Amino acid sequence: MSEEISFGSDNHYGVHPDVMAAIVRANSGAAHAYGEDAYTERAVEKMRAVFGSQADIFFVFNGTAANVLSIQTLARPHQAVLCTTCAHINTDECGAPEAMTGCKLISFPHQDGKWNSQSLEQAERVILDNLAMAPHRTEPKIISLTQTTEFGTVYSIDEIRTICAFARQHKLYVHMDGARIANAAAALGVSLKEMTEGVDVVSFGGTKNGLMCAEAVVFLRPGLGQAFPYLRKQAMQLPSKMRFLSAQFDALFTDDLWLRNAQHANQMARLLEKALRPISGIKITRPVEANAVFAILPADVIPQLQKHTFFYEWDSSLHEVRLMASFHTTQTEIEGFAKELRRLVQPTS
Ligand SMILES: Cc1ncc(COP(=O)(O)O)c(C=O)c1O
Structure with a gap:
């Protein structure tokens, strides 16, 4: 087969050799199913060493599921998610966040993919109006940002802190769509822990960064992810042979791959x-x-x-x-x- 060259997406290429080797190593002997295995335990421990020991970490097959399940875990169907107009959850997930969670997405303008002070002001007006009009309007519950953004830009730490402070002020959870969070950490030269301080849940991208088919959902505060295991099963994202997803993350978090x-x-x-x-x-x-x-x-x-x-x-x-x-x-x-x-x-x- 001829070698195709593509700048189409960072998921157009295959699997990093270290990850493929880890999948092959995981293909020996028996292991308990549904994540009750040593591979999963080890991968989660490695990621906790990066995000903090309080983090609750779960693996799924794809980024859309990571986003949908993050939202579903933190919000009920009468609630709303605030995002930018270009957010992947708003434009490129075939309406899955709304179809699967029942939540309404309310979208705001962006600058090169980012929330800015004007869009946050607009969001504030919508939050106050919606609350004043309860129960006729949805209750804003989550603000979502994408890091790196859909336009390849990177929120600075200060910009993330501003969004988190806004969220605290308005009693919102913060969801970070981190399909490319590794590229953001590399660009900023900061740790994942520092970059996600104040964030409640991260959709952590693996597939665009050398994995075959694995993403993680990382809840950063104790108790927030309590419903996740049930919702993941209902969403058909709990593989019995979880070890093959976990082995990928184990490799990704070995020597900072x-x-x-x-x-x-x-x-x-x-x-x-x-x-x-x-x-x-x-x-x-x-x-x-x-x-x-x-x-x-x-x-x-x-x-x-x-x-x-x-x-x-x-x-x-x-x-x-x-x-x-x-x-x-x-x-x-x-x-x-x-x-x-x-x-x-x-x-x-
Ligand atoms: C910002 C962002 N979030 C989420 C996803 C969803 O990933 P998947 O295609 O694995 O569902 C993508 C994929 O392109 C993305 O670019």
């Missing part, structure tokens, strides 16, 4: 940005802070370039594309992509 993979992906995105900036007719449209590069390309170039390296046109009205670097991306791939782009936009040079 999670961080090394994310650092590599971020570095590749910086290289890509550097290679694209000087090319005439190309405009980088979002700050490159983690492993995503957003750029406007000449419309006619996009389909031709996609034949060389796959990527998505993010906003077809602007011809803005999203280029994702992953743990697997190489400098050679970036150089080849930039060369092809130069050839297409400057055919005579």
Whole structure:
């Protein structure tokens, strides 16, 4: 089979070799089912060493389930989740958060994917109005932020603290969609514990960072995750052979593989940005802070370039594309992509 190159998403590549080796090692002998096994115990212990011993940690198959089950555990169907308009839970989960939890999502404008002071002010007005109109309107219960954002930007620690303080003031839980939280930690150079201080629950991404099919839900305060095991079973996300998910996390948290993979992906995105900036007719449209590069390309170039390296046109009205670097991306791939782009936009040079 030919080797396809893709900047389509950080989940377009396969499994990191250390993770695959861990899955193979887990494939020997018998183990108790449904997470009652030594692999799960060890993976959870390793993650607790990073998030704190109070953390309750559960594994699921995918990010949508991690988000849905985080929300379902903390909110009831008459309650609401506040998020940005571009939040993955709002745009890219086929309505699963609303369908599965019964909660209403209320979305607010964003700046490059982030909540900002204006959107928080708008959220405050909605919270106060909704409470004043009880029981006719939903009760705001959770505020959700995505780290790194859907536009590849990274909330600073101060920005996270501001959202957490807002949440405390309005008695909301804080949910962090951390499908790419490792890239954010690598970008900020802070520990996961420091980055999630004040957050109640994290959907912790694994699949985009070298795992086969595993994400974690991390409850950061004791007791918050009490209902999770029941809800996970009802949601059909409790595998009997849990050891194969746990082994992946065990590998990810061995010698900081999670961080090394994310650092590599971020570095590749910086290289890509550097290679694209000087090319005439190309405009980088979002700050490159983690492993995503957003750029406007000449419309006619996009389909031709996609034949060389796959990527998505993010906003077809602007011809803005999203280029994702992953743990697997190489400098050679970036150089080849930039060369092809130069050839297409400057055919005579
Ligand atoms: C920010 C964010 N959250 C959640 C998910 C959901 O992951 P999955 O596709 O595994 O359900 C994605 C996947 O693209 C994502 O980008």
